[in-house]
Amino acid sequence: MPISLSELAHRTGATLAGDGTVVVSRVSTLESAGAGAIAFLTSPRYRSLLAGTRATAVIVAPEMAGQTTLPKLVSRNPYATYAKVAMILHGPERVVGGVHPSAVIDPTARVAPTAAIGPNAVVGPRTVIGERVRIGAGTVVGADAAIGDDTLLDANVTVYDRCQVGARGIVHSGVVIGADGFGMAEEEGRWLKIPQFGRVVVGADVEIGANTTIDRGAIDDTVIEDDVKLDNQIQVGHNCRIGAHTAIAGCVGIAGSTHIGRNCRIGGAAMIGGHLEICDNVVVSGASQVFGTISVPGEYTGAFPALPRAQWRQVASAVRRLPEIAARLRGLEKDAGDAPAGVPRERDEGER
C-alpha cells in the first residue's frame, strides 16, 4: 500500500517539507533504508546517520530539519509521528469475521458477526465477544467473560471465567488472565485454600505482553485501568490495581493488593511487594525492589550494576563487614573527641 508523503503528513498531522509527491511503502531505520522507505530520527545522537541514509523520506524534529535535503515530515514529536506512519504502513490487516469450523463456541455465547475466531479456539457459556474482535488459534475464553470491540487475543491465550478485557486491547500469546490469586490459610500445619472469586477487569486500550499473568481477586476485583501497557512475563497478584497510562516493562512482579498509580513507569525486572500504595507519576528503575509505600512522585532505584568478579568480591565482602566498619569509625571518632556529644550520628532505620 504505497502512499504519498503529503498524504502521510495529512493523516499524521506532521508538517510536510520538500516534495510531497514522493511515495513510500515501508518504515525503515536510517541505516537500512532504501528506495521507498521512510526513516526517522528521534534523537540528535544519531544525527550523523541522516547524511548517509538512502531513505526516500525522513521524519525529523524541527531543529533537525535543516540537516537533510530529503523530503520530510517535520514533527515536534517525531517518535509519535513514526508510530502513526508505521501504523498506517504496517498496521494489522483487516480481518474478515467468522468462526473457524474447528473452534468450539458455546451456544449461549454471543459472538459479534464481525469477530474472527481462529482454529481450535474455545469460547465458554454466556461470554460476549465484541465487534471485530480477533481470537487466535488455541485461545480459551471461559464462561461469563467479555472481550471488548476491536480487541485482539493472540494464539494460546487463556481468559478465565467472568473476566473482562476492554476495547482495542492487544493480548499476546501465553497470557493468563484470571487464574487464582495465591491465597491460603494455615491450620495445624496444612494449607487451606482461600477461594478466589473476584474477577480481573482490564480497561480499554490495554496491551499485555506474552506469558504475562494477572490473577483474579480474592473477593473484590483485580483492575487494570485504561491505556496500561504491560510487557512480557509480568506477574500481577490478586487485588492489584494499576492506574491508567502506566507502563510496566518485562519480568516485573507485583505482589497482591498493591495499587500502582497513573502514569507510572516500572523498569524491567523490578519487584514490588504486596499491600503497597504507589502514587501517580512514580518511576521505578529496572531491577529495583520496592517494599514500602511511595507517596512522593519521582524516580526510585536500588539496583547494583555488576562489576568484574574480582572487584565485586572485595565490595561484597566489605558490605558484609559494614556494621563493623561503622563501629570502628565510631571508635576512632570517640578517640578523637570528634563526635558531638549527645547527638547520635546514626540510627538504625531498620528494614522494611
Added chain:
Amino acid sequence: MPISLSELAHRTGATLAGDGTVVVSRVSTLESAGAGAIAFLTSPRYRSLLAGTRATAVIVAPEMAGQTTLPKLVSRNPYATYAKVAMILHGPERVVGGVHPSAVIDPTARVAPTAAIGPNAVVGPRTVIGERVRIGAGTVVGADAAIGDDTLLDANVTVYDRCQVGARGIVHSGVVIGADGFGMAEEEGRWLKIPQFGRVVVGADVEIGANTTIDRGAIDDTVIEDDVKLDNQIQVGHNCRIGAHTAIAGCVGIAGSTHIGRNCRIGGAAMIGGHLEICDNVVVSGASQVFGTISVPGEYTGAFPALPRAQWRQVASAVRRLPEIAARLRGLEKDAGDAPAGVPRERDEGER
C-alpha cells in the same frame, strides 16, 4: 446456596455467638459487605472497620468478639475459618463427568467416567486420569502420565510424558510440567544435549500457579511433595525436591538439583542457586538471593529497598568505593595505634 450461620458453625468447627438462624450467601470484606454477606476480621489492625460494616454476620477471634453485636463465628484462627466458609459458599461447582467431543483421547488412555475433559484437550497413550478430575480446554497431557483423583488442570496446561500429579491438586493455565531440564556438555565449542529422562512427580494437595514451569529430572525425578503451594511464574529446575507444606511466592527461580525442606516459605522473586540444601522451616525474604546451603532454620534476607534516585546514586557510588573506604579506615587506625597488633580485624570471607 444460602446457608444459616449455625450450619456454618457446625461445618467449620467455629463457635456460634448470636443469632444462628441468620442466613448468608457470600463472603465479603468488612467495607464492601451488605445484607447476606459474612465478613471477617483477621487482624486487630482493621478493627475499626468492624463498627461500620453492613455484613449480616462476621468471623472474629475470641478477643475481638466483644467489639461487635453482629451474629458471629468465633474462632482462634479466623483466617482458616474464613477459608472454610468461603470454600462452602464459593468453592468450585461439581462438574458432570464426560469427554468433550473435540477432545482427543488416545484409545489406550484410562479416563475415569467421572472425569470431565474439556474442548480440544489431548490425553496421550496409556495415561491414567483419575476420578472427578477436570481437564480444561486446550490442555495437553502426554503419554504414560497420571493425574490423581479430584485434581484440576485448568485450560492450556501441558503435562509431559510420564509425569505424575497427585490427588486434589490445582494446576493453573500455562503451567508446564516435565519439560527438559537445562543440561548440556561442551565439546570442542559445541553443546551436546544431555537427554532428560527423569520425571516430575507432584504429590497430593499441590497447587501450581499460572505459567509456572517444573522441569523433569535428568536421570532421577524432580519431586514436589504433598501440600506444596507454588504461585505463578516460578521456575523449578531439574532434580529439585521441594518438601511438604512449603509455600513459594511468584517469580521465584530455583536452579537444578536444589532441595528445599518442609514448611519453608520463599518470598516472591527470590532466586535460589543450584545444588543447595535448604533445611526445613527456612523463610527466605522476597527478592533475596540464596547461593549457599542453609542448614539452620530461620529467616534469611538480602534485598535492598529502592531509594529516591539521587540518594541511591550516592549509596551505590559509596558501595563501589567500600574496599577503599575500609583501607583508609585501617590506615587511620594504624596512625592512631588503634588496631590490636596481630589480630586481623578483617578477613575476606570471599563470595559464594
Added chain:
Amino acid sequence: MPISLSELAHRTGATLAGDGTVVVSRVSTLESAGAGAIAFLTSPRYRSLLAGTRATAVIVAPEMAGQTTLPKLVSRNPYATYAKVAMILHGPERVVGGVHPSAVIDPTARVAPTAAIGPNAVVGPRTVIGERVRIGAGTVVGADAAIGDDTLLDANVTVYDRCQVGARGIVHSGVVIGADGFGMAEEEGRWLKIPQFGRVVVGADVEIGANTTIDRGAIDDTVIEDDVKLDNQIQVGHNCRIGAHTAIAGCVGIAGSTHIGRNCRIGGAAMIGGHLEICDNVVVSGASQVFGTISVPGEYTGAFPALPRAQWRQVASAVRRLPEIAARLRGLEKDAGDAPAGVPRERDEGER
C-alpha cells in the same frame, strides 16, 4: 535397546577398558545404578561413590580409570561421553510422519511428508515445515513461518507469523516466538503503539526452554544464532541478537536492542538492560544486573547473598548510611592531616 560397551565406545569415540561384551540399557547415577546400567563420574569430588556403585559399566576420565575394576569407557571429557551415551540409550524415538486428523493445516502450508503434526496443532498459510519436524499437540505456527528439518516444537508452543526456527532445534512448551516487542510513543499523555513488523530468526541447533518468550523486532529482526541454549522463563526483547554457542540460564531478562556475543554464559535470573553490547566470552553470574556495555571478556557479578535476617538488617542499614560514613571518614582524615592535598580520593562515579 541394550547395547554392548564396545559398541558404545565405538559410537562415542571413548576408549574401552575392560570387558567390552557387557551390555547396558540405561544411564544411571553411581548411587542408584544397578545391573544393566552405565554410570559416570565427571568430578573427582564424587570419587568415593565409584567404589560402591552397582553399575555394570562406568564412564571416567583417564586419571580416575585406576579407581575401579569395572568395565569402562575412558574419556578426557566424561561429561560429553555421558551425553552421547545417554542420547544413544535415551534419545527421542523416531516418530512416524503424518498429520493428526484434528490438526488444522492451511492448504497453502508446505508440510514435509516425514513431519509429524500432533492433535489440535495449527499451521498457517504458506508456512514451511521441514523434514522430520515434530509439532506437539496444541502448538500454533502462524503464517509465512518456517520450521527447519528435525526440529521439535513441543505441545502448546506459539510461533507468530513470518518467524523462523532453524534445523535440529528443540522448543519446549509454552514458548512464544514473535510476539510484539514493547514499543510505544507517548503523545499528549496517551500511548501510541509502534507496530512491530520485524521477525524472530532462530538459527540451527537452538534449544528454547519452557515459557521463554522472544519478541519480534520492531523493524529489523531479533536474531538467535546457531547453537544458542536458552533455559526456561527467559525474556528476550525486540531486536536483541544472541551470539552463537551462548547459554542462558532460567529467568533471565534481556531488554530490547541488546547484543550478546558468542560463547557467553548468563547465570539464572540475571537482568540485562537495553541497547547494550556484551562482547564474546562474557560470563554474567546469576542474579546480577548488567546496565552497561561490556567490552572486556571475563566474569561479571553483582549479587548479594542473603544473610540471617538480623545480620542483614544491620548491613542494609549501614549501606544506606554509607555516604555519611564516607563523609565522616573524610573528616577524620582531614583532622589527622592524612589526606594528600590536591588528590581527590573519591569521585562520584555516578550510576548507570
